[in-house]
Amino acid sequence: MNTTVRQRSALLAAAGTALVLSLTACQGDEDAGTTSAPSAEATVASSPTMSRTPVGKGTGTSGATEAGDSAGSAEGSADGSGGSGERADASAPLCKAGDAQVTADTQDGPPYTHIVLTARNSSGHSCRLTGFPHVQFLESHQQDAPAVPKSKPGAPVVLGAGAPAYALVKLSDGGTDEENEPVMAFSVTLEGDPTVIAVSAPGSGGIAVDPAKTLTGYWTHELRNGADDF
Secondary structure (H helix, E strand, C coil), X not given: CHHHXXXXXXXXXXXXXXXXXXXXXXXXXXXXXXXHCCCHHHHHHHCCCCCCCCCCCCHHXXXXXXXXXXXXXXXXXHCCCCCHHHHHHHHCCECCHHHEEEEEEEXXXXXXXXXXXXXXXXXXXXXXXXXXXXXXXXXXXXXXXXXXXXXXXXXXXXXXXXXXXXXEEECCCCCCCCCCEEECEEEEEECCEEEEEEEECCCCCCEEECCCCCEECCCECCCCCCCCCC
């Protein structure tokens, strides 16, 4: 009887030891599994193929922006606006008689009380048109048509090669009792150059001019309502 009890006690002790060893091994496996599996955040941080650069601020986007800025600066310099373009404007030489082709066209319908002068830069380089055209219509009236101050532009008129500028010129009030005289051609001089430019009057019959009523506007890049209404 005692032998049987001792054998059962030995078996229970052995079974208990085996159970403890088994549980310890399982716990070890779980700990090992937890340690060997990195978190998702750790994986992203350590992975060499992942980038932390925010979208839209990469090298490609920055390069495109810099290229666009460079192109914009080049265009600004070419058209005479902004940055170095302003310095180029200030250094552009005055337009001389040999630099500009001056023509005349009637404005509106009859009675033709105004003409528009066009000065087109034919020099092949940029030049500045300052002030207003000095216009004399008649040999018997050796005075320039007076300038209208309100038509003066706020910025210098710089013409690139082939570019035009305009000036409105008043001939008369359009009345039948005016002392109009027919004009087939007239003279124009540019500020800074005394050379006389002969300009043909528009139309086959020329234009009717009242020397006492003539006025001229300043050279501008375009005719402007209000400033060029006189």
